[in-house]
Amino acid sequence: MDDTARPKFSTVEVTEDTSAAQPFAPPPIPESVEPAVPTPPDTTASFSPAPVAPNTPLVPFSAPPANTSAHTHKINKLMFLVPAALLVGTIVAVTLFLGNKKQSSVAVATATPTATPALPTATPVATPRPMPQTFVASKYSFKYSPDLTLFDCSGDAYLFEDNAEREVASVCDLGENEAIRVEVSDRDFTKLDGDLESAGKTTVDKIEALQETYSLDGKKIVSVSLEHDDEFVRIILFDSSLEAEFKSLLASFTLFKEDPTGDWSLYTNSRFGYTLKYPDQLEVGLAADDADGAALEQVTISSVDTEGIQRLDVLGQENLKNSAITASEVISSTINLSAWSSTPSIVSRSLGGAPAQVIEGEQDGKWVTYLIAWYKQSVIQMEWTDDQSRTGADTFNFILSTFNFK
Incomplete structure (x- = not known):
């Protein structure tokens, strides 16, 4: 390249005027300033830079106008995407609905919980x-x-x-x-x-x-x-x-x-030392006896024509070391008999001058009364059998009123 085509620069000396230093205050910005569009240089002529005047303030550059065509294009794209998104969402919702409906139409076997049966509890039996x-x-x-x-x-x-x-x-x-x-x-x-x-x-x-x-x-x-x-x-x-x-x-x-038992028959038991009276409709029989004469003897006083109803059995035990302990054992076993229809009642009293206990209740459709008395070295057990209406209760009570130890 020859020297005529290369731009030539001349040296410019810039001097600062310090004779009157003033604080810097930017000039007011004109309301409407059209930016000057520079004229492209003539490349054929030689270039000489224009001299710069000292302290010439710079003119602020206005922002170029926005590209409105590009913004409008973006809005158009968004307006297209909104209905597209709505269409896709509708398709997805319909698909899910049809899928759920199809699944719900299929019966699924589920295990039915089985209730655990309650264990039976024992009902307390009131005495x-x-x-x-x-x-x-x-x-x-x-x-x-x-x-x-x-x-x-x-x-x-x-x-x-x-x-x-x-x-x-x-x-x-x-x-x-x-x-x-x-x-x-x-x-x-x-x-x-x-x-x-x-x-x-x-x-x-x-x-x-x-x-x-x-x-x-x-x-x-x-x-x-x-x-x-x-x-x-x-x-x-x-x-x-x-x-x-x-x-x-x-x-x-x-x-x-008058004494209701005045004309009754008298029974005397010399072995166990007691007496009692009984009415004429009852008979006395020795139901059992210990042949060795050691301990037991049973006397039965019963009605002939009632097949065991209104029957009195008297069992005697003698030669006991402690009659009270033996009586306690007899009372306990009597209370626990399996023949009772329900829990029997227990009442304390005396009999012929001896302590006794009365145990009574229902057995096999009959009313049964036991009386256990202990006296010296002997124990006397009475068993009175009656019907459920206890029609013979007075007879039994009168027999007890005549019982005495000799």
Whole structure:
């Protein structure tokens, strides 16, 4: 290349005027300034740069106008994509719906849970409350609460609220703070200890009686006395908490004009030392005996024409080292007999001056009563069989009223 084609630069000396230094303040920007479009240089002529004037401020460059054609193209593309996306979403939703419907139309076998059967629980069997008991003596009878323990003292009756062990002899001879007492005498009774608070009239078995209330050591004592067939009867309440039981006893009290067992036959057992009476419709038989004479003997008193109904079996055991322990074993085995239709009732009382327990309930459609008494070195077991209606209950109670140890 020759020198005419190469641009030539001339040296320009720039000097700074420091004579009057002023702070820099940019000039105001004109409202409308059209940028100058430079004229392309003539390449054929020689190029000489224009001199630059000192302190000439730079003119700001305006941004070029936006490319509106490219922006419009992007909007058009977006407007195309929106309906396309909606169309694709609709197709997907329809496909999923049809697929689910097809799956739901197919029955799927599922395992049905089997309920675990509940284990049977044992139903608690409540011990039945014993029925009111009946006491029969030669001159009277009455019913009393099974919660009371009765001691038969040769025609007198002593009732206690608990089942504490007591010697029958001491109870009958001295009394042991009994709750209720029934006594019979051929002479009038002496006045009770204590202060008389009130006196009035009442009736017992339609017979006029005298009722008196005493106070002794802060306790209330009620006495009801009457005269019947040249004998005197007195019924005493020592425990005021049993007033309801006392009134029930008075309401059931029955006086006999004559002894119901007066014409009965007398049975005497010399071996075991006891006596009892029985009515003529019953017969006595020696059902079993120990040939060696060691321990056992059974006596049966039964009706001839009732096929075992109203039958009394009396079994005696003698020569025992401890009759109370043997009686306890007999009582336990009797309570646990498998023949009981339901749990039997148990009541304490005395028999002929000896302690005893009564166990009764239903067996095979019959009413069965067991009485176990222990006396000295012997144990006496009684078994009375009756029908379910207990039509022979009075007969059995009268037999018990005549039982005595010699």
